[in-house]
Amino acid sequence: MKKVMIMLVALIPVGGFAQQQGDPSALEQLVAKLDNATTVADYEALETQFVTLSAADEQWLPPYYAALCDANIGFLLEKEGERIEPYSDRGLEQLKEARSRIDTATQQKELAEVYVVASLLYRTKVFVNPMTMGRKYGPTAGKYLQLALQLDAGNPRAIYVDAWNKYYTPKAWGGDRKLAKELAQKSLALLAKEQQGVQPHWGVRENTALLND
Numbered sequence: 001m002k003k004v005m006i007m008l009v010a011l012i013p014v015g016g017f018a019q020q021q022g023d024p025s026a027l028e029q030l031v032a033k034l035d036n037a038t039t040v041a042d043y044e045a046l047e048t049q050f051v052t053l054s055a056a057d058e059q060w061l062p063p064y065y066a067a068l069c070d071a072n073i074g075f076l077l078e079k080e081g082e083r084i085e086p087y088s089d090r091g092l093e094q095l096k097e098a099r100s101r102i103d104t105a106t107q108q109k110e111l112a113e114v115y116v117v118a119s120l121l122y123r124t125k126v127f128v129n130p131m132t133m134g135r136k137y138g139p140t141a142g143k144y145l146q147l148a149l150q151l152d153a154g155n156p157r158a159i160y161v162d163a164w165n166k167y168y169t170p171k172a173w174g175g176d177r178k179l180a181k182e183l184a185q186k187s188l189a190l191l192a193k194e195q196q197g198v199q200p201h202w203g204v205r206e207n208t209a210l211l212n213d
Contacts (some may be wrong), residue, residue: 074124115148
């Protein structure tokens with residue numbers, strides 16, 4: 001009986017570690033679904049699933065992807081500002097959780113990915129009411145983009161967000177559509193070198209849409 005108890009105690013940390021890491025295939029499946037998501041309903045369902053997975057998996061990726069879902073919803077609802085803010089706020093909470101799981105001293109590329117999505121989420125806050133929210137959250141969105149580029153200047157998603165900003169900002173306020181399309185092409189070239197999998201690799205659809213506009 002004593003030997004059995006010792007074996008059970010020895011197994012507890014192993015079981016706990018497995019739960020903390022989660023099921024790798026679960027994350028892979030959700031990311032694959034995210035790659036093909038297009039509607040608010042798609043992203044809402046995936047956000048819920050990523051949040052659920054985050055409770056069982058201590059990696060930074062599940063809350064990161066939950067936040068990305070919220071950012072995508074915000075962009076889809078750009079013309080329906082009154083609906084956006086709950087998604088923006090939930091996304092920022094998830095992103096805070098993702099950042100807490102990153103070693104900021106050694107995982108600077110991962111931190112850059114978090115800052116890219118932070119920039120997107122603060123941009124969605126501007127969409128709520130551009131006249132009143134623009135001055136408050138526009139600079140914050142820009143700040144997080146610059147932080148991302150400082151940490152990883154070759155991050156294709158940061159370059160895409162820079163392109164988006166330049167494309168949709170009026171020329172009088174610093175917009176430059178020609179430069180924006182050059183940046184989108186640069187982002188696409190970098191994305192072509194990335195591997196698929198669970199690490200962030202989104203951006204092809206977004207750049208293509210900008211280039212075709």
